[in-house]
Amino acid sequence: MNILSIAILTAALLLIVTGLYMLVRTHNMIRIIIAVEVAMKAITLLLAYAGWLNGQTALSQAFVVTIIVMEVVVAVVAAGLAISSFRKNGDLDIRRLNKLNG
Amino acid sequence: MTTFVIVLCLVLMVGFALSAAMLRSMLKSAVSLAAMSAALAVILYMMGAVWAALFELSVCVGLITVVFISAISLTTPDRRDEAHTKDHRQRFAALPFILIAAGVALIAVLVSTGFYLPQPGEEAVAEAAFNQVLWQTRQADILGQILILLAGAFAVVVLFKEGRKI
Amino acid sequence: MSAGLEFVLLVFMGLPLLIVLINNLLKREIAQKICLSLGLIAGIGQMVAAIVVFVSLNAAGQASVDFSQFWNLTAGASRFSVDFFSLLALFCIGMVVTAGFLTAGKTIGDKRFNFTNLAMIILLGMNGIALVTDLFSLYVFLEITGVASFVMIALNKEGNGIEGGFKYLVMSAIATAFILGGLAFIFMQSGSLLYSDVASALSDWQNVDQPALLIVAFALVLVGFSIKSGIMPFHGWLPDAYQSAPAAVSVILGGIVTKMAGVYAILRLTGDIFVGVNLVNQILMLLAIVSIVLGAVAAITQTDFKRILAYSSISQIGYILLGASCGSAIGLIGAMLHFFNHATFKTTLFVNSAAVETATGTTEIEKLGGLQEKMPVTGVSSILAFLSTAGIPPLAGFWSKLLIILAVWQTGNFFIAGLALFASIFTAAYFLRLQRCVFFGSAVEGLENTKEVTGGICLSSVVLSVITVGFGLLFPLVLLFVQSQGLI
Numbered sequence: 233m234n235i236l237s238i239a240i241l242t243a244a245l246l247l248i249v250t251g252l253y254m255l256v257r258t259h260n261m262i263r264i265i266i267a268v269e270v271a272m273k274a275i276t277l278l279l280a281y282a283g284w285l286n287g288q289t290a291l292s293q294a295f296v297v298t299i300i301v302m303e304v305v306v307a308v309v310a311a312g313l314a315i316s317s318f319r320k321n322g323d324l325d326i327r328r329l330n331k332l333n334g
Numbered sequence: 335m336t337t338f339v340i341v342l343c344l345v346l347m348v349g350f351a352l353s354a355a356m357l358r359s360m361l362k363s364a365v366s367l368a369a370m371s372a373a374l375a376v377i378l379y380m381m382g383a384v385w386a387a388l389f390e391l392s393v394c395v396g397l398i399t400v401v402f403i404s405a406i407s408l409t410t411p412d413r414r415d416e417a418h419t420k421d422h423r424q425r426f427a428a429l430p431f432i433l434i435a436a437g438v439a440l441i442a443v444l445v446s447t448g449f450y451l452p453q454p455g456e457e458a459v460a461e462a463a464f465n466q467v468l469w470q471t472r473q474a475d476i477l478g479q480i481l482i483l484l485a486g487a488f489a490v491v492v493l494f495k496e497g498r499k500i
Numbered sequence: 501m502s503a504g505l506e507f508v509l510l511v512f513m514g515l516p517l518l519i520v521l522i523n524n525l526l527k528r529e530i531a532q533k534i535c536l537s538l539g540l541i542a543g544i545g546q547m548v549a550a551i552v553v554f555v556s557l558n559a560a561g562q563a564s565v566d567f568s569q570f571w572n573l574t575a576g577a578s579r580f581s582v583d584f585f586s587l588l589a590l591f592c593i594g595m596v597v598t599a600g601f602l603t604a605g606k607t608i609g610d611k612r613f614n615f616t617n618l619a620m621i622i623l624l625g626m627n628g629i630a631l632v633t634d635l636f637s638l639y640v641f642l643e644i645t646g647v648a649s650f651v652m653i654a655l656n657k658e659g660n661g662i663e664g665g666f667k668y669l670v671m672s673a674i675a676t677a678f679i680l681g682g683l684a685f686i687f688m689q690s691g692s693l694l695y696s697d698v699a700s701a702l703s704d705w706q707n708v709d710q711p712a713l714l715i716v717a718f719a720l721v722l723v724g725f726s727i728k729s730g731i732m733p734f735h736g737w738l739p740d741a742y743q744s745a746p747a748a749v750s751v752i753l754g755g756i757v758t759k760m761a762g763v764y765a766i767l768r769l770t771g772d773i774f775v776g777v778n779l780v781n782q783i784l785m786l787l788a789i790v791s792i793v794l795g796a797v798a799a800i801t802q803t804d805f806k807r808i809l810a811y812s813s814i815s816q817i818g819y820i821l822l823g824a825s826c827g828s829a830i831g832l833i834g835a836m837l838h839f840f841n842h843a844t845f846k847t848t849l850f851v852n853s854a855a856v857e858t859a860t861g862t863t864e865i866e867k868l869g870g871l872q873e874k875m876p877v878t879g880v881s882s883i884l885a886f887l888s889t890a891g892i893p894p895l896a897g898f899w900s901k902l903l904i905i906l907a908v909w910q911t912g913n914f915f916i917a918g919l920a921l922f923a924s925i926f927t928a929a930y931f932l933r934l935q936r937c938v939f940f941g942s943a944v945e946g947l948e949n950t951k952e953v954t955g956g957i958c959l960s961s962v963v964l965s966v967i968t969v970g971f972g973l974l975f976p977l978v979l980l981f982v983q984s985q986g987l988i
Contacts, residue, residue: 236341245436262409273370280386290467298640301483302640478643479640489650
């Protein structure tokens with residue numbers, strides 16, 4: 233019975249594809265942050281599954297807890313940048329921010 | 335039973351990810367993300383990662399959603415955004431098909447190559463307590479968590495506090 | 501190991517933390533006055549500590565030492581450990597942070613309080629990257645360095661800075677996803693992420709359950725670190741981040757941060773984990789040479805001082821990775837020395853760009869000209885740095901490039917060795933263009949009254965130039981030391 237490993241790997245791939253697709257297709261800064269979060273969920277899932285497989289559940293839990301703390305700080309900083317940009321430009325469109333090119 | 339619940343939650347996660355990408359309202363996207371985190375928390379619990387499930391539930395479902403909702407409410411009273419969202423569904427119309435194709439392709443590869451991972455429980459390893467592992471072997475990570483919270487605090491000072499003066 | 505040395509090791513983590521504490525406990529008016537001096541103390545203290553540890557390790561004949569004060573050394577624990585390469589990196593970090601604080605004195609304005617806090621966090625994050633012996637802890641410290649850098653780039657909260665910071669954040673998040681995805685698969689097979697355990701899992705990778713999965717895992721990790729170091733197909737964010745950051749921030753960012761976050765990690769991986777995995781080395785060599793050539797070509801067409809430096813960094817990072825990809829001791833030594841040299845001359849050049857920006861108010865080279873007479877110190881130090889970058893003997897850059905190209909030649913890839921040599925001509929080309937536009941010729945209208953910058957900026961370019969020249973002249977001694985360690 234190997235349904236579970238196939239299901240988890242497939243789900244992780246689909247989540248990452250969704251995240252990357254969102255990242256490429258959206259111009260809204262907050263949506264970009266949501267896209268990053270979607271991809272990070274897949275990573276959390278894989279790490280927890282890895283710990284479950286090799287019997288190191290305690291270690292993988294330590295990893296997952298640390299990742300969650302990192303994730304929330306990155307989300308706060310990203311939201312802060314988005315809000316600063318909104319105060320500057322009046323919208324969240326990333327295409328407005330293309331003064332730097334070349 | 336465990337397998338059934340986990341697979342169900344995986345389906346839910348992918349479904350919520352899809353809705354986070356495709357829904358036009360950003361608020362609904364943020365809520366979809368929270369629902370995704372909740373499904374992930376159930377999976378973590380089923381895998382025996384109780385502490386991780388607790389963190390996922392409190393921090394990702396709770397705190398991150400609050401961050402997103404406040405960011406959205408601080409930035410969305412913006413009429414121009416409507417024109418932008420009109421072509422939103424169009425831009426994401428291809429996503430479900432891409433996901434189906436990617437899923438079928440990966441499953442086909444895995445099944446045809448006879449992919450196999452050991453099932454949990456096949457290798458019995460002495461279960462160490464989470465607290466012990468975290469505090470005794472991951473001191474570098476704990477130091478790192480303290481530092482990143484400091485960095486986050488300074489970030490809030492730079493990005494939010496000074497902005498109000500303007 | 502003597503108890504004294506253990507306390508010296510604490511400097512790398514304790515001193516910056518102490519300074520953050522002091523900075524925030526003081527009254528804001530006092531803190532505004534002395535915070536930059538506090539930062540200088542951290543930078544200089546770190547250089548001194550690195551030298552002290554180096555000397556005592558060398559005297560004791562040890563290759564590495566673990567942190568043991570306040571540290572639980574249970575088996576399998578993620579610990580901090582110092583060896584010669586991490587000491588070299590720690591010294592570079594201290595040097596660049598010192599230069600950054602010297603530059604900040606004239607350029608940072610009233611943001612100096614927040615600048616000091618964030619620079620100390622970046623310093624702690626980079627020291628962590630240099631010290632860890634565990635892949636997951638490496639990710640943790642990468643993230644700390646990253647978060648502090650995003651905010652530093654946006655420190656002035658003007659449009660370009662926010663854009664550069666957000667782009668860096670998104671690219672860094674994608675890189676993190678790749679790295680962690682790879683780590684999850686590695687962890688699945690090895691049950692631990694300590695460098696030593698991963699290396700032993702890799703050494704018999706054909707015997708694990710799913711060798712294909714392990715290959716995918718290492719490919720993911722490599723792509724992630726390539727994005728972080730900004731080598732050529734993954735470089736999109738790097739010039740934006742460098743150009744948009746405030747002057748003092750781009751000194752720290754361009755001089756060391758991206759090198760620690762990407763290149764140092766890759767050097768650690770090739771030195772400690774992928775020992776003798778040919779496939780990895782070949783892929784790395786290919787990426788490196790693409791970076792060297794395309795980075796140099798792209799630098800020729802740029803019109804902004806800092807952007808030229810950014811593309812030059814992409815090209816020089818290629819040389820470092822090229823040395824690491826040879827899989828031989830001489831290549832790795834060359835890579836490490838080029839790492840040090842690059843930190844020196846690239847920091848000099850970023851300090852020079854800060855000097856030019858302070859004196860004239862712009863970094864666009866079309867608007868500049870004839871600054872050599874007005875700003876002699878800046879002009880001479882930038883020429884020295886550029887000659888070292890292009891690999892002209894007897895400056896420091898020549899020796900490390902020589903070792904790297906020698907190592908590539910030994911692996912039998914004559915074409916790549918030739919290409920790497922040939923790319924030096926491009927390096928000379930873009931720097932000559934930069935020098936001609938900015939420093940040579942007659943003064944452009946409106947710049948007649950430009951004056952040389954004084955104080956910290958001037959001091960740091962002089963000191964860094966002395967290091968570049970001195971290291972080049974004393975290079976035979978360095979080679980003798982390396983030989984005495986039995987590394988070549």
